[in-house]
Amino acid sequence: MSLVEAKNQDELAKYVSKALSLLDLKLDKSIKKVVIKPNLCYYWSAATGYTTDPRLVEAIIDVIRENYGQHLDIKIAEADASAMRTKHAFQMLGYTKLAERKEVELVNLSKDVIEERKVTVNGVKLSYQIPKLLLEADLFVNVPKLKVMREVAITCALKNLFGAIAYPRKVEYHPNLNEAIIGVCTILKPDLTIVDGLIALGRVPFRLNLIMASADPFSIDWIAAQIMGYNPSKIKFLRIAVKEELVDPKNIAAVGENISKFARAFPRNNYFTSKLLYNTQLGLLKIYNKVIADSVSRSMEEQ
Amino acid sequence: MLKIGVIGLGKMGMLHMINATRFRNVVIVAAADASKKRLHNAAVLGAKNLFSDFRELLELDLDAVIISLPNFLHRESIELALENGMNVFVEKPMARTTEECRSIVNAVEKSGRKLMVGHCMRFFDMVREMKGTLDNGNLGQLENVTLENIVSGPFSYGDIPQPVPEWWFDPEKVGGGALLDIGYHLIDLYRFFAGDCHLLSSHLKHKFNMPVEDTAIAVVQSDKSSSSGIIHVGWYQQMVLSRNDMRVILHGDYAYISSEQFEPSNVYAYAIKEGVKNVFRKIGGRRIRPLTFSQHLDAYEQELKHFFNCLEKDLEPSVTAIDGLRTLEVIEEAYRRDKRVIVGD
Numbered sequence A: 001m002s003l004v005e006a007k008n009q010d011e012l013a014k015y016v017s018k019a020l021s022l023l024d025l026k027l028d029k030s031i032k033k034v035v036i037k038p039n040l041c042y043y044w045s046a047a048t049g050y051t052t053d054p055r056l057v058e059a060i061i062d063v064i065r066e067n068y069g070q071h072l073d074i075k076i077a078e079a080d081a082s083a084m085r086t087k088h089a090f091q092m093l094g095y096t097k098l099a100e101r102k103e104v105e106l107v108n109l110s111k112d113v114i115e116e117r118k119v120t121v122n123g124v125k126l127s128y129q130i131p132k133l134l135l136e137a138d139l140f141v142n143v144p145k146l147k148v149m150r151e152v153a154i155t156c157a158l159k160n161l162f163g164a165i166a167y168p169r170k171v172e173y174h175p176n177l178n179e180a181i182i183g184v185c186t187i188l189k190p191d192l193t194i195v196d197g198l199i200a201l202g203r204v205p206f207r208l209n210l211i212m213a214s215a216d217p218f219s220i221d222w223i224a225a226q227i228m229g230y231n232p233s234k235i236k237f238l239r240i241a242v243k244e245e246l247v248d249p250k251n252i253a254a255v256g257e258n259i260s261k262f263a264r265a266f267p268r269n270n271y272f273t274s275k276l277l278y279n280t281q282l283g284l285l286k287i288y289n290k291v292i293a294d295s296v297s298r299s300m301e302e303q
Numbered sequence B: 001m002l003k004i005g006v007i008g009l010g011k012m013g014m015l016h017m018i019n020a021t022r023f024r025n026v027v028i029v030a031a032a033d034a035s036k037k038r039l040h041n042a043a044v045l046g047a048k049n050l051f052s053d054f055r056e057l058l059e060l061d062l063d064a065v066i067i068s069l070p071n072f073l074h075r076e077s078i079e080l081a082l083e084n085g086m087n088v089f090v091e092k093p094m095a096r097t098t099e100e101c102r103s104i105v106n107a108v109e110k111s112g113r114k115l116m117v118g119h120c121m122r123f124f125d126m127v128r129e130m131k132g133t134l135d136n137g138n139l140g141q142l143e144n145v146t147l148e149n150i151v152s153g154p155f156s157y158g159d160i161p162q163p164v165p166e167w168w169f170d171p172e173k174v175g176g177g178a179l180l181d182i183g184y185h186l187i188d189l190y191r192f193f194a195g196d197c198h199l200l201s202s203h204l205k206h207k208f209n210m211p212v213e214d215t216a217i218a219v220v221q222s223d224k225s226s227s228s229g230i231i232h233v234g235w236y237q238q239m240v241l242s243r244n245d246m247r248v249i250l251h252g253d254y255a256y257i258s259s260e261q262f263e264p265s266n267v268y269a270y271a272i273k274e275g276v277k278n279v280f281r282k283i284g285g286r287r288i289r290p291l292t293f294s295q296h297l298d299a300y301e302q303e304l305k306h307f308f309n310c311l312e313k314d315l316e317p318s319v320t321a322i323d324g325l326r327t328l329e330v331i332e333e334a335y336r337r338d339k340r341v342i343v344g345d
Helices: A012-021 A054-068 A086-092 A095-102 A132-136 A157-162 A170-185 A217-227 A236-243 A259-265 A271-292 B011-020 B036-044 B071-083 B098-111 B125-135 B178-194 B267-283 B297-313 B321-337
Strands: A002-005 A033-038 A073-078 A105-108 A114-121 A124-131 A139-143 A145-149 A153-155 A192-201 A205-214 B002-007 B026-032 B049-051 B064-067 B087-091 B115-118 B142-150 B197-205 B215-222 B228-234 B245-252 B256-258
Touching: A002 A012, A002 A259, A012 A054, A012 A192, A012 A205, A033 A054, A033 A132, A033 A157, A054 A073, A054 A095, A054 A139, A054 A192, A073 A086, A073 A095, A073 A132, A086 A095, A086 A105, A095 A105, A114 A132, A114 A170, A124 A132, A124 A170, A139 A157, A145 A205, A153 A157, A153 A217, A157 A170, A157 A217, A170 A236, A192 A217, A205 A217, A205 A259, A217 A236, A217 A259, A271 B267, B002 B011, B002 B297, B011 B026, B011 B036, B011 B064, B011 B087, B011 B297, B026 B036, B036 B049, B064 B071, B064 B297, B071 B087, B071 B098, B087 B297, B098 B321, B115 B297, B115 B321, B125 B178, B125 B245, B125 B256, B142 B178, B178 B197, B178 B215, B178 B228, B178 B245, B178 B321, B197 B321, B215 B321
Parallel strands: A033 A073, A033 A139, A073 A105, A139 A192, A145 A192, B002 B026, B002 B064, B026 B049, B064 B087, B087 B115, B142 B228
Antiparallel strands: A002 A205, A114 A124, A145 A153, A192 A205, B142 B245, B197 B215, B215 B228, B245 B256
């Protein structure tokens, strides 16, 4: 996998090309159908560190066209999430304008053709609605964001594939989120992952100016965890991936920029402390709400 | 005892219902919402008559209704309630347009009933203190008011993720963006401090590419004095644990005063302290005081208390349909200058 520093964000295509050129990619040159899956988990802009920067997706489109021809069928695809509706996210985050400008199609995977799939991971039985579009693409490009996440410590390449599940209410997977992330990654196999680490999210959003690329999403997450200050072998879903022999850490090698350069700059978030603080705060609020009942609990807002 | 119905059981409707349950002179007899789950919550809080259609609730014999429906249903529900002899407390904005507001003003006059709009910021502790300082003459002549409030708007993200209700994305149903949602409060606050005003200039922004504005900057001028107001509102606060990004500054020709002077230096520590006090109040069987500053919950209780007090004593509420109309006039002018299609035009 490769790491590239994108110092000038007006030249993202140049950095994407550089990140790809550092890889020993063996992609079929006769591709026709391209699907790009960004991370649009909510309506918050790329500057907050939550969602994929449309400028990076635009650069990827340019690079793909440059390498594989101008007349490709290129789609940008995302699925609805528990709180997010893709049609609004596309519009609010600038993807509708991007699609018009670059003449590509936007697809809501939750409204598209699906395949029901079942897998067992770490003894947990899981079933998914998998978008056929992602299974049938000639070139499936996964474009995650580099960020921390309270539930599973980090979210990058693998969690972005979890976001591609067509069923919107993915919060229902959260009791077994680690297994659910790995389960979907045994089905969805992107040809390429290009990480948006331009603005990364740690304790706070941070201009990291990083682009990572690899054909292997597991390797991406292994290195991403290190950049974000975690020992990847202690992250549960990566441990499960190793156990399920989906990744061999010994074979992971990074080329290009040095990992430590980005790791030093990254605003680390103490996973255990932040989770403990959040859960304590939430727990106390719930108890307070129950006893005092001076406000509306979230469960009361449910429809 | 006032017999009350609650229409619309989203966050605001449910908050009003919770507050109403604490008043000894009020009994909630009915609730209406399209969601069965929310109706169940209302039943737990004591509402015996439950309706999925608010029109059915409005056929009951009630003293008043609390309306917290989506904006596009305000006019219909208010006018139906007034026609059926009920007094009305309605969440802001009173309606989507000045045309709807004028129709409501006429309906109130015709019915002889009372209508109060939920301009809750007038009931914030700090706002009341600032108003007192201004009225005492401690600031000299009021020259400028700076008001700003940045929130997540409809796009807040909770610990139980919920999709944003679709009507927020429909410009016809919502009627406007951040200026109507939050600017409405601040324009009303300006009027509270400086009297009626008109729009001097405005700038509406569409960072999120929506048909309605997500950010607005407006400059208003008092109709009767040299005082002007600078208003800045936005829906662009994008974080899980939202911050109370609100301030009001009154600049007089002698002194100035900022709402931040009235806020505790550590809102969380203050909330914990007040929360503990409430627990002891509850144990001692005394009345609790809803938490202020973090969410200004006390203001919602105070405005409702004022409304019920006005009903009992036959007084005019401090915020009437005219206040709703005057506020909308400023907003609609900003929309017209932005060449926005006004609903109903």
